[in-house]
Amino acid sequence: MWKSNKGKTAVVTGAGSGIGRGIAIRLAQDEAAIAVWDLNGEGAEETAKMIRDNGGKAIAIAVDCSDKAAIQAAAAKTRAELGPITILVNNAGIAPFVPYLDVTDELWDRVIRINLTGPHYCTREIIPDMLAAGWGRIINITSSSTQSGSTNHTHYVASKGGLLGFTKAIASEFAAKGITANMVPPGFIDTPMLRGSPINVEAFTQNIPVKRAGTPEDMAAACAYLASEEAGYITGQTISVNGGRYMGSA
Secondary structure: OOOOOOOOEEEEEOOOOHHHHHHHHHHHHOOOEEEEEEOOHHHHHHHHHHHHHOOOOEEEEEOOOOOHHHHHHHHHHHHHHHOOOOEEEEOOOOOOOOOHHHOOHHHHHHHHHHHHHHHHHHHHHHHHHHHHHOOEEEEEOOOOHHHHOOOOOHHHHHHHHHHHHHHHHHHHHHHHHOEEEEEOOEOOEOOHHHHOOOOOHHHHHHHOOOOOOEOHHHHHHHHHHHOOHHHOOOOOOEOOEOOOOOOOOO
16 A cells, blocks of 8 residues: 555545545545535535544535635635645536536536536635645546537536646646646446436446446545555546546547
């Protein structure tokens, strides 16, 4: 196992359930102190309690991760209770299935605000802590749909494609400062969000080379590596967690 992240503080957005919860729990196992940020305060507290019950250190903060003022307040609370933030996982997002011609301006703006502007606000708020430390890890949860496209998901794919470009730009600008920025696009991960979609999960898994859906723990393993000391020479990159669905894709 790689060196622990003991003494470091991580923020994981959208960590009240699903992929974010899995990531938060894994980073806590690597000894980082975790700030669980989620719009669902009860879910956030459940995740934080799971971490604390297993000997880790975690706090829960109910926050709209697309609201600049709320992000600033959550960051201030995190610093006050856990210290400067040097690991950021931008995971919070939404993925409504809507045919393109039915996507309203309001829905388009909401998806972009949550999936792209939110990570921008979080990164801009937290990156000064990383600059002060001379060390930082930014991990953005993008989407395999940026590789393949996705029917009834134009607004979602556009937002995640923007996050892909944002990640590469941040990686380039801050590489010499000891800060890395990478992407982990989930392929077909079994979460409450997926189960609430119109997709037949069991049938779809037959199209995946490994013949199973992924788990939040699969995503968390990739994020844990990218958050580690050992991943300091990896930046601007994509680790696709998709069971082999897009072998050969960029």
